[in-house]
Amino acid sequence: MSLIDFPSRPSRACHQSLGGFLTCDVPDLSDHFDEVAAAPPVLPAVEDRLETLWRVSNRLVLTGLAGHPQAAAAIQAARLQLSGERSPRPSGLANWQAHVALWLNRHGCPGQAMELLDWALPPGGGRLAANGSVRAHCHAQLAEAARLRGRLRESLFHLEQAASICRDPDGRIRLASTLLNHVLTGRARTLADHGHRGEAYQLLRREVFPLQMHRALPGSLRTRVLLARLLPAVDVRRNGCEILHASVSREAAHHPGFAACPVLAKVLAHWDAWCAGEHDPHPPPGAETGDTFWGV
DSSP states (O other), rough: TTTTTTTOOOOHHHHHHHHTTOOOOSSOOGHHHHHHHHHHHHHHOOHHHHHHHHHHHHHHSSSTTTTTHHHHHHHHHHHHHOOOOOOOOOOHHHHHHHHHHHHHHHTTEEEEHHHHHHTOOOTTOOSSSSSHHHHHHHHHHHHHHHHHOOOHHHHHHHHHHHHHHHTTTTSOOOOOOHHHHHHHHHHHHHHHHTHHHHHHHHIIIIHHHHHHTTTTTTTTTHHHHHHHHOOOOHHHHHTTHHHHHHHHHHHHHHOOOHHOOOHHHHHHHHHHHHHHOOSSOOOTTTTTSOTTTOOO
16 A cells, blocks of 8 residues: 555544554554655655655654654654645644654653644644644643653643543543543653652553553553552552563563564563662663653
């Protein structure tokens, strides 16, 4: 299938990948990255090429726990293409920028992520992120950047904004539940980073894990890894870490995006240190700040 021919489902792919649901019907775009980067004749229109580069880089960013190894090159290719554009589609641009911010956050560059998204969500709401899903994703990444920089109130503010977009006033989910999972997981990280580990653990157990389990898809893997990090001492003594290690290893082996993920490999190789809450043994080179969750 040519890249120009595959169905355009960026929103659905975004929701599924954010939840870790890699078994969706969107083609594995990473297989076509070299084709896109070479600007073949199959992509005659500049707009088509930019949109395709956006979708490719977004998909690569969302692979595994910390993105595909080619994600950085795909982002750079999209940036180069964007520099020649006069009027790129605003919502597509904001969505791509949110994915780039996610990549930056996971690789220890929250300052760059905040600078990238500040213009997407100005005080008035911003026309660039008019789509609800995109606005929620932007808020979620601003929250993560604030967490990494130790700004509790700012992080919680953006998480509340994202959650309010995902749910209606009665609490019903009005956007994809996988996007809400992403927002709630961010809240758990923020709570844990500021001394509320028990509340963070219960949030994952009570709200995030059930939403993922009913789909019987690999979205639960990231949550299981985080649960092991926040496991109460009593559960650690009951071999809870060993049980989670077995389930994570078993599930990851069946999904290429996780099986080849360097961050997951690092966590599994240092599982005791991960469960004990120790620092990242191999932080990303050039990281602005340490992440207590090792980029997970």
